Amino acid sequence: MQPRPVALQTDSATALPAPLAALPFTTAPLPEPFRQPRLYLGLLAAPDVSTVKMADYQAPTPNLGVLLEYRLTTRLRVNTGLLHSTKQYRARRQDYDWSYYPRGATGTFEWVDGRCTILDVPVNLRYDVLARPRYQVFGSAGLSSLFMQHENYAYDYEYYGRLYRWESSFTNENQHWFSVLNLSAGYEHNLSQHWRLQVEPYVKMPLGGVGAGKVRLMSGGVFFGVKYGL
DSSP states (O other): OOOOOOOOOOOOOOOOOOOOOOOOOOOOOOOOOOOOOSEEEEEEEEEEEEEETTSOOOOOEEEEEEEEEEEOSSSEEEEEEEEEEEEEEEEEGGGSOOTTOGGGGTOSOOEEEEEEEEEEEEEEEEEEEEEOSSEEEEEEEEEEEEEEEEEEEEEEEEETTEEEEEEEEEEEEEEEEEEEEEEEEEEEEESSSSEEEEEEEEEEEESSOBTTTTBOEEEEEEEEEEEEEO
């Protein structure tokens, strides 16, 4: 018996899937650059320690003020302000200029107590060494003019076996233009686009004599500040 041919049945080939539709490729918009304001207004406060030629140190006194700062470039700013400070210090007799009171140059005493209230007008340049969206690390340098409001000086001396106290005071008699070198470094943290917190250790070095006695008064401390950018 001869085999009979049998027609093979085949299922219709499964159609291949149509090419996948091109998925739209989108990217999230990049955040806008952190915009720095041009002008800043601030309040500053610091514990301030003063000394004359590193001879003696007294307890810190308050240094309070207002700040006006303008951003020149991304990293460079100029600032000025008005600081009201109290300088309390002890200086050696030989560190004073006694031309207004010659007896003091030869008196039998060693130390003079000084306490002065001063208006300090600084002009500083600040450079941001690190400039990040949320913080800046900076250095600053400039000059200050000092306007002496009240000066009080006193010392104890012996005269014919008895102890006396000499005192003298001056009011608005001495001004010293650009007589102090300001040096500082600091950290500024951005709370928002407008508000900033700042910590700034500083030193103020004399370029000339200060006050009635023309003493070489140096001071230092740490400014704590808050600023608002316009």
